[in-house]
Amino acid sequence: MARIRMPWSAARRSAAACVAVVSAVALAGCGSDKSGGDAGSGLAQSGTLTVGMNLQFKPEMYLDAANKPAGYDVDLLNKLAADLGVKLVIKNLDFNGLIPGLQAKKFDLVSVGLTATEERKQVIDFTRAYVPYTSVLAVKQNDSSPATIPTYDVKGKTITALQGSTGEQLAKKSFPSAKLQTYSDQNAALLQVATGRANGSVLEDYILAQYQKSNPNQLKKAALPKPLDLSYGSWAVQKGNKTLTDKLNTFLCKAQTDGSLATLYKKDFGVTDAPAMPAGC
Incomplete structure (x- = not known):
């Protein structure tokens, strides 16, 4: 999913940190920085891997019917925690x-499929890729306009995207003449298109597919000649934490070469074939 940092006040960060869920263990206290980290492990708190996520992107990461974290990223993180022999929060x-x-060291890594843009690399570090993304344009189901970029890249058209996401940046790049509206919730961005208040929305194809399942006959993927973009998401770690980055890269390479990544991707995304991952392992 691709996804860009936005400034937050300290108060808002603290409040958001308390909206937390836990995988397998009790959550550490909100609003307090960890101390006494183990430099040899690369973790802020020895024996605990704390991960920041945004659980609203089914099937990659979401809350299931029991309000528990689920999806591809969660399955992979559980496998990672077992491999490292640590507790996952x-x-x-x-x-x-x-x-x-x-950046404030509230957690050890971010797992939300971030694209390693040059802007982000200035403030955080990235692992190798662990998930592929195909970005598309969602339009209203009954939209009969010619499926071309120029159709939507005109003054008077409105394109939506998730605020702070790679989709937002891609929308600016692909449709510079159109008006861009961003929303903090992905469904809100899509609802603008479904209700006719916007002409299209830029996002990953799997997120659109999930919306279509829950809201049939509202939106469709514009039949453009090719996807707006093909990219890969990576884990993000604190700037300069080479110890943890190296451990994560070792794990990801192992998971890629032994087929674990492909197996989890096919299971969670419900596909028969997993897209090829970047070479280099």
Whole structure:
């Protein structure tokens, strides 16, 4: 999912940090920085892996019927925690609070499929890729306009996107002449299109597919000649934490070469074939 940091006040970060859910263990106290970290593990708190997420992107990461974290990222993190021999704690935050929270050392890594943009690399570090993304344009189901970029890249058209996301940046790049409206909730951005208040929305294809399942006959993928973008999401870690980054890269390479990544992707995304991942392991 691709996704850009937005400034947050300290108060808002603190409040959001308390909207947290836990995978497998009790959540550590909200609003307090960890201390006594183990430099050898790369973790702020030895024996605990604390992860910032935004659990609203089914099937990649979401809350299930029992209000528990679920999805591809969660399955992969559980596998990672087992591999490292640590306890996993997941903090569920507003998307815009993830990078500021990571910088403030509220958690060890962010797992929300961030694209490693040059802007983000200035303030945080990234692992190798762990999830592929295809970005598309969602339009109203009965939209009969020609499926071309120029159709929507005109003054008077409105394109929506998730605030702070790579989709927002891609919308600016692909439709510079159109009006861009951003929302802190992905469904809110899509609802603008479904209700006719916007002409299209830029997002990953799997997120659109999930919306379509829950809201049939509202939106469709514009039949553009090719996707707006093909990119890969990575885990984000605190700037300069090479110890943890190296451990994560070792784990991801192992998971990629032994087929674990593909197996989890096919299970959670409900597909028969997993997209190819970048070479280099």
